[in-house]
Amino acid sequence: MKQENVSPFFATLKAANPLPMTELEFTTVFELLAAVLLSAQATDVGVNKATRKLFPIAGTPKAMLELGVERLEGHIKTIGLYRMKAKHLIETCRILVEQHGGVVPRTRADLESLPGVGRKTANVVLNVAFGEETLAVDTHIFRVGNRTGLAPGADPYEVEMRLMKRVPRQYLADAHHWLVLHGRYVCVARTPRCWECAVIRYCDYRPKTPPPGARGIAATVGDRT
Structure with missing residues (x-):
């Protein structure tokens, strides 16, 4: 071109x-992070269908962590690679609670240090949640x-x-x-x-x-x- x-x-x-807006449904930065993590090799439609029931009961890192891997798997089993994603999301929540006070960090380095969060996911969060030009x-x-x-x-x-x-x-x-x-x-x-x-x-x-x-x-x- x-x-x-x-x-x-x-x-x-x-x-x-x-x-323009993302087609993933979320109300907080954490929900956005979780939705993007779950969306890898999956459709936004499929992720939204699962998170509509998941986020009302586990919409914070602490609540998600308390849910545990097995119960989380039950909520996201319709999403591809759900077992691996459940493990990553729970470990991410643990780090958010223990190292970041339950708040999603706003630096690329901290985001990419979270399990299951690569450059693409970090870029989405930085752009959509924090308005960065990524x-x-x-x-x-x-x-x-x-x-x-x-x-x-x-x-x-x-x-x-x-x-x-x-x-x-x-x-x-x-x-x-x-x-x-x-x-x-x-x-x-x-x-x-x-x-x-x-x-x-x-x-x-x-x-x-x-x-x-x-x-x-x-x-x-x-x-x-």
Whole structure:
């Protein structure tokens, strides 16, 4: 993607969704951290279904710790890798209670020291909860960054570093959400829905053949003018 196309790319995404938000449901920073930890290799829909019943009874590190691994497993067993996630979440709660007074820390180093919390999870918490200009590269953003030519990279870290250099400052705080949603609903993995794409003219991806009967943007799917 040409540099001159980056700003209008994000301006278009912003116009379509001025106030993007995570689709994970939470009411506190701890609930956000727990939800993101549980969302690894799982859908937000599946996580929300489990946490709607979990958070009312275990919405703090202390309450979650008191719940214990086995009972926690019972609440999240519909989520992939639930046994490992339950163990990580309980150990994370133990550290939060014993070392941080039950409060989620706001530094990357402290967040990444928690079991099951990697760079992506830390970036989400720093961005969504604390308003920092970070970019958490999940499978959707990795795909969009490479496919569109916005930020090609061999691994999530490389894509993140390229995005941090290319995304204009005024769009950086919300870029994560725009790119995730774009990858989740339009620039999907198997057959990107180019005929529905509002930023098609800025994208490097080829081919862009609309399906039979597609309308709207499909009429000019190859038009970059």
